[in-house]
Amino acid sequence: MDEAPVSLVNVHKRFGALTVLDGVSFDIPKGQTTAIIGPSGTGKSVLLKHIVGLIRPDEGEVRVFGTNMANAPEKAVYAVRKRLGMLFQDGALFDSLSTGENIEFPLRQHHPELSAAERRDRVDEALEMVELPGLYDRPTPALSGGQRKRVGLARAIITRPELILFDEPNSGLDPMTSDAIDALIGHLKETLHVTFVVITHDIVGTINVADHIAMLYQGKLVAWGTRDEVTHADHPIVRRFLGRNLVLPSPDDPRPAALPRID
Amino acid sequence: MKALAWIGGLAWFGVDWARSSLSCRPPAGKTLEEAYRIGVQSLPVLLTISFFVGTNLALQGYNAFVPLGGQRLVGMFVAMAGVRELAPLIAAAMVAAKAGTEMASQIAVMRTREQIDALEVMAVNPYWFLVTPRLYGIILVMPALTLIAVFVTLVSSFLVSVFQLGLNPATFLEFARGSTRMRDIFTGEVKALVFALIICFVSCYCGFVSEKGPEGVGKATNQAVVVSCILCVTFNYLVSQVLYG
Amino acid sequence: MTDLLARIGHFGVFAGRVAWRVVTPPWNFGDFFRHAWIVSLRCLGPVIAVTFPFGMVIGLQGLAIFNMFGAQRLLPSLISVAVLRELSPVLASVLVAAQAGSSYAAELGSMRIKEELDATEIMAVDSLRWHVAPRVAALILACPILNTLGDVAGLAGGYTMSVLIKGEPGGVFMANLWGFTHAEDLLAGLIKTSIFGAIIGLIACYHGFYTTGGAAGVGRAVNDTVVRATLTFFAANYIITSAMFA
Numbered sequence: 001m002d003e004a005p006v007s008l009v010n011v012h013k014r015f016g017a018l019t020v021l022d023g024v025s026f027d028i029p030k031g032q033t034t035a036i037i038g039p040s041g042t043g044k045s046v047l048l049k050h051i052v053g054l055i056r057p058d059e060g061e062v063r064v065f066g067t068n069m070a071n072a073p074e075k076a077v078y079a080v081r082k083r084l085g086m087l088f089q090d091g092a093l094f095d096s097l098s099t100g101e102n103i104e105f106p107l108r109q110h111h112p113e114l115s116a117a118e119r120r121d122r123v124d125e126a127l128e129m130v131e132l133p134g135l136y137d138r139p140t141p142a143l144s145g146g147q148r149k150r151v152g153l154a155r156a157i158i159t160r161p162e163l164i165l166f167d168e169p170n171s172g173l174d175p176m177t178s179d180a181i182d183a184l185i186g187h188l189k190e191t192l193h194v195t196f197v198v199i200t201h202d203i204v205g206t207i208n209v210a211d212h213i214a215m216l217y218q219g220k221l222v223a224w225g226t227r228d229e230v231t232h233a234d235h236p237i238v239r240r241f242l243g244r245n246l247v248l249p250s251p252d253d254p255r256p257a258a259l260p261r262i263d
Numbered sequence: 264m265k266a267l268a269w270i271g272g273l274a275w276f277g278v279d280w281a282r283s284s285l286s287c288r289p290p291a292g293k294t295l296e297e298a299y300r301i302g303v304q305s306l307p308v309l310l311t312i313s314f315f316v317g318t319n320l321a322l323q324g325y326n327a328f329v330p331l332g333g334q335r336l337v338g339m340f341v342a343m344a345g346v347r348e349l350a351p352l353i354a355a356a357m358v359a360a361k362a363g364t365e366m367a368s369q370i371a372v373m374r375t376r377e378q379i380d381a382l383e384v385m386a387v388n389p390y391w392f393l394v395t396p397r398l399y400g401i402i403l404v405m406p407a408l409t410l411i412a413v414f415v416t417l418v419s420s421f422l423v424s425v426f427q428l429g430l431n432p433a434t435f436l437e438f439a440r441g442s443t444r445m446r447d448i449f450t451g452e453v454k455a456l457v458f459a460l461i462i463c464f465v466s467c468y469c470g471f472v473s474e475k476g477p478e479g480v481g482k483a484t485n486q487a488v489v490v491s492c493i494l495c496v497t498f499n500y501l502v503s504q505v506l507y508g
Numbered sequence: 509m510t511d512l513l514a515r516i517g518h519f520g521v522f523a524g525r526v527a528w529r530v531v532t533p534p535w536n537f538g539d540f541f542r543h544a545w546i547v548s549l550r551c552l553g554p555v556i557a558v559t560f561p562f563g564m565v566i567g568l569q570g571l572a573i574f575n576m577f578g579a580q581r582l583l584p585s586l587i588s589v590a591v592l593r594e595l596s597p598v599l600a601s602v603l604v605a606a607q608a609g610s611s612y613a614a615e616l617g618s619m620r621i622k623e624e625l626d627a628t629e630i631m632a633v634d635s636l637r638w639h640v641a642p643r644v645a646a647l648i649l650a651c652p653i654l655n656t657l658g659d660v661a662g663l664a665g666g667y668t669m670s671v672l673i674k675g676e677p678g679g680v681f682m683a684n685l686w687g688f689t690h691a692e693d694l695l696a697g698l699i700k701t702s703i704f705g706a707i708i709g710l711i712a713c714y715h716g717f718y719t720t721g722g723a724a725g726v727g728r729a730v731n732d733t734v735v736r737a738t739l740t741f742f743a744a745n746y747i748i749t750s751a752m753f754a
Contacts (some may be wrong), residue, residue, distance in 0.1 A: 052630050081632035092627035094619075106631040155631075308735050315742040319594060322749050327589045330688055331582070343573065348565055350649040354600065360734040364610075368727025375723050427750070477621050481614020484730040488606040493557045500561035503568055 003066075005030050005163050005195050011060035013046060020046045021057070022219035028212075033196040035210035037203065039241060042216045044199045048167055051197070052086060053077040058188060064163075082110055084163040085156030089171055091148035093140045093155075101135030103127065103155045109238055110159065112258055126154040129191075130184060146177035150184070157188065162186075163195045169200040185209050203242060207231065215241065264464045276468045283335035284391040289399050294374035297400030301362040305408060309357045313412040316353050317419030319344055324420075325428050335431075337424055338438030345416040346443050347507070352499055354412040354426075355458035358405065359491035366397055367487035370470025371480040376396050379471070389471075398463045406452045413451060457502060458495050463489045523710045529634070529641040536642045543646035546736070547608040551654050554603045556570060559596055559658040563665020564673075566590050571674055581680055583670055583688030591662035592693045598745060600658040601704040604651050605737040609712035612643050613733040616716025617726035627718070644709035651705030652698040659697065696752055703748065704741040711737040 004027035013021040020043040025207045028034045036044050049055040050062045053069040062069040067080050095101045107114060114122070121150045127133050130150040135143075143151060149169065156164055169185065170178040182205045189196055189209065200206050206213065213230040215223040215238055223230045231242060324340040370393060373379050382389045417439065424430040466487040473483035570583050616639065619625050628635040664683070670676045715729040715736075 049626075054626055054629060078632040078634075080629055084630070086627070086630045088623045088627055090622055092623040094624055106633075109631065109633050152627075159631075287550045308739060311739050312742055315746050318746045319598075319749055322746075323590070323594045326593070327586060327688065339573070343569060347569060357738075360606065361731070361739060364727075364731040364734060368724070368731055372724045430747070460615055477618035478614065478725040480723045481611070481618060481730050484612050484727050485610040485614060487560065488610065488734055489603065492603065492606060493554055494559050496558045500565050500568075503565050507568060507572060 003030070004028055004088045005065055006197070007061075007063045008047075008050075009061040009063070011047070011050060011062060012178075013043070013050070013055065013057050020229045021050070023060070024216070024219070024221050025060075026048050026214055026221060026224050028195065028197060030195055031193060032211040033198065034212040034214060035198045035200060036214045036216060037200060037206055037241070038216035040201060043219045044201075044216055045167060047216065048165055048197070048199050052081065052084065056112040082159070083161055084165065085159060085161035086165040087149065087156050087167065087169060089168045090116060090145070091143075091152035093143075093148060093151055095140050097140065097149050098136070099132075099138045099140055099143065100127075102140060102151060102203070103158055106155065106159050123154075126158045129157065130154045146173055146181065149181060153184070153188075157192065161194065163197070164192075166196070166200075167196040168200055168202075169198060170200060170205045178202070181205075182208050183250050208252065217241075246247065268393040272472065277464050280390045280394050280464075281389055284395050284429070287388075287391050289395045293396040293430065294309060294399045294403075296335070297396045298403040301397075302390070302400050302404035302408065304365070305358045305361045305404075306411070308361050309354055309412055311477075312353055312357050313350060314419040316349055317345065317416035317421075318351065320416065320424045321420035321423040321428065325424065329354065335434050335438060337428075337430060338435035340440040341420040341435075342417065342439035342443045343447075344450060345411050345420065346447050348499065348503065350416045351409050351454040351458065352495060353416075354405070354409045354455065355462065355495045356492055357493065358401070358408060358458075359449070359462045359466070359488050361449040362401065363462045363487050364484045366463070367470040367473075368480055368484040369418055371473035371483040372469055374470065374473050375475045375477075375480060389496055394467045398460075401459045401463045402456065405455045407465070409451050409455035410448075413448070418444075422502050428453075450502070453506075454499060454502050457498050458487050460495045461498060462491045465494060478489040509707035513634070519711075519714050522714050525636055526640050526644055526710060526713065529637040530645050530648075532687035534637070536638055538613040539638075539642035540645050543643050543647045547604070547646055547650040548653055551600075551607045551650070552657065554599060554607055555600050555654050555658045556661040558599050558603060559662040560596055560665040560668075562599060563587065563591060563662035563667075564669040565665075566595070566662075567666040567669030567674070571670060571676075580676060581684050583676070584666065584681045584684040585689070587670075588663060588685050588687075588689045589693075591666065592659055592689050592697055594749075596658035596662050597697045597700045597704070598742075599662075600655045601651060601701060601708065601741055602738060604647065604654060604705065605708045605712075605741070606734055608679070609708045609733050609737050610730045612706075612709065612712040613719075613729045614726055615715055616640070616643075617719035617729040620717065620719045621722060621726060622754070636717075636753055640713045643713055644706060647709035648702045649705070650674050651701040651708070655697050655701040656694075659694070698746055700745065703744060707741045707744060708737045711740060 005027040009025050011021050011024045024047065036047060038044050046055060050057055050069065051064060053072070057070050060070065064080050065083060067076050069077060069080065094105070097105065100123050103126055104119055107119050107122060115156050123136065127135060130153050132147060139147070140151070166185065169181050173181065185196070185198070186209050198206065198209060207227065210227050212226055213223070214221060215230060217237050223233050223235055230238065320341050321337060324337045325334065328334055328336050328340065379389050382392060421432070421435060424435050425432045469483040469487040469490070473479045509754045566587050566723050567583065571580065574580050574583050575677045616647045619639070628638060667681060670682050671678045675725065712733045719729045
């Protein structure tokens with residue numbers, strides 16, 4: 001296997017008296033999709049913020065593309081960030097810009113060599129990929145929740161990053177829109193061939209897209225492995241968390257381990 | 264045009280409150296609690312601002328009167344400008360900035376979280392429940408806050424005049440006392456009551472009509488303090504015109 | 509007490525980092541002009557609505573004083589001293605704090621809550637440079653402009669009261685208007701207000717930038733901004749005025 005784009009070594013983080021991450025270590029494999037799951041408030045989002053350098057750990061290493069985000073200077077952090085893309089929970093679009101301008105923003109900032117027409121082509125291409133063609137001029141407050149996520153996704157992939165992170169891609173969406181987003185992630189996974197990290201508590205969506213699963217519980221990594229390893233693990237907390245959400249596949253049933261899809 | 268519609272809405276809000284709640288007994292405990300909160304919250308800010316208003320009043324008065332050879336008039340200038348106009352207005356502006364914005368943002372957050380709808384569903388009149396205690400509370404404390412502002416303004420301008428500008432303290436006090444009457448203090452109290460009504464109704468109204476979400480809360484809070492200030496200054500002019508004009 | 513000192517230190521670091529980004533390129537000119545324009549436009553009405561009646565009140569009270577000494581012709585000089593040196597700078601800045609300061613706190617606060625600031629950082633763009641510096645710079649420009657308009661409105665209020673309402677002769681008013689005031693007073697007002705603009709901008713952006721706790725947190729940021737910005741620039745006003753005139 002190639003060198004892992006993200007590797008966590010014994011990461012600790014506390015906020016005041018509250019321990020949020022308590023010695024988390026694992027490597028995220030290159031070119032595959034890793035889901036980080038766990039109940040609310042177990043430090044999933046905090047872990048994600050460590051990977052992108054918004055929070056620095058109290059102890060341990062967070063290596064992203066070989067740079068240790070725990071103590072890297074600002075310039076090195078920005079250099080890492082130019083190689084990754086992230087989809088935020090509600091898209092985190094700038095309300096002062098139009099849909100197209102939002103997607104164009106990272107290109108404008110980091111690729112001054114592109115002409116306006118080239119940038120426009122890239123934006124149209126990205127809008128195509130997230131299945132929202134022709135929305136360039138739509139003001140962002142007029143977008144629906146699902147559309148905001150897709151635009152956020154288009155913005156995340158516009159710079160052709162090597163690593164794409166998703167923060168709760170399904171939260172706040174109805175089941176149909178949520179499935180459509182999962183399908184979109186699955187599609188991008190096949191076309192882009194980059195590393196995906198998905199943070200979620202929505203097991204159904206996770207099972208559909210993940211190659212590897214890491215489960216966090218109270219700041220600790222309680223399960224880590226391939227999808228099949230984790231979904232069949234005997235750990236009591238994993239069982240409790242998965243049990244309610246999941247119809248486990250029996251060996252003679254070829255369906256993926258998920259509820260029926262609405263297409 | 265939009266401004267006129269807004270003022271109309273505000274007036275209607277006041278009438279609506281009066282119709283539904285004027286005859287009801289106010290919630291005594293909550294009213295006292297609000298009075299205490301508004302008073303205590305606004306006091307440190309009020310003290311600081313009145314202090315600096317006093318210092319600058321003395322500095323500017325001194326600079327304006329020196330070319331006339333009328334340094335002795337500083338005491339009179341400070342007393343008239345401070346007691347009649349500035350102290351009541353500054354008290355109002357700070358209560359609007361501190362307590363008014365808080366009223367607006369609290370009510371706007373309740374609107375965002377649909378708690379106001381919940382009150383209606385539980386058959387509690389939100390005007391009575393949310394506006395009445397704040398209104399009676401602010402009416403209780405505003406005159407006292409104004410008196411404090413007057414006092415602090417005079418003290419700080421006295422200190423600056425005597426210690427920084429080297430004026431004769433006896434002359435300062437003589438001129439200050441000679442130019443203020445009980446009537447001026449009384450006028451200040453009338454103004455304080457008018458400002459209290461304005462601040463409370465404007466701030467609560469901004470909260471009630473706010474849009475949902477964080478932007479809505481921010482906008483309501485922002486609007487509350489700006490509109491309160493404008494209306495207070497305008498009504499200050501009207502009251503002064505009636506009483507001194 | 510130590511808590512307060514820590515906060516002031518934290519603010520100092522923030523202010524220094526923003527100041528560095530205001531004076532060094534690259535600059536976000538687009539947002540700077542947009543914000544300066546919006547602030548000037550949105551504060552214009554409130555500034556005039558406050559300074560005009562205030563000018564009238566000075567006219568009213570000043571006339572009462574000068575009538576006692578039979579020195580009515582000094583009134584316009586007093587009005588222009590009061591308006592140019594103190595009232596217009598202070599009132600314009602109070603309204604900038606209330607209107608622009610609070611809307612900056614609200615904007616940045618909701619950008620923080622909706623993760624737009626984090627998103628900016630993730631896209632390897634310096635959020636202080638991109639979002640905060642143009643706002644602070646815009647207030648440094650807009651505050652003196654609004655002060656100048658406040659000067660005009662305040663003098664117009666004084667004129668309205670003494671000439672149009674109280675019937676003092678208009679020619680005498682205009683002739684005595686610049687009795688005690690000079691170009692330096694106007695300049696002093698401009699310098700003062702750009703300092704106030706910087707103070708308001710920094711305090712507002714600080715509260716917005718470090719907002720926590722959802723919609724209620726945004727409300728709190730706005731609330732704190734108006735009060736603390738006003739307090740700080742009043743204190744600064746005393747110091748500047750002492751240095752300039754005394």
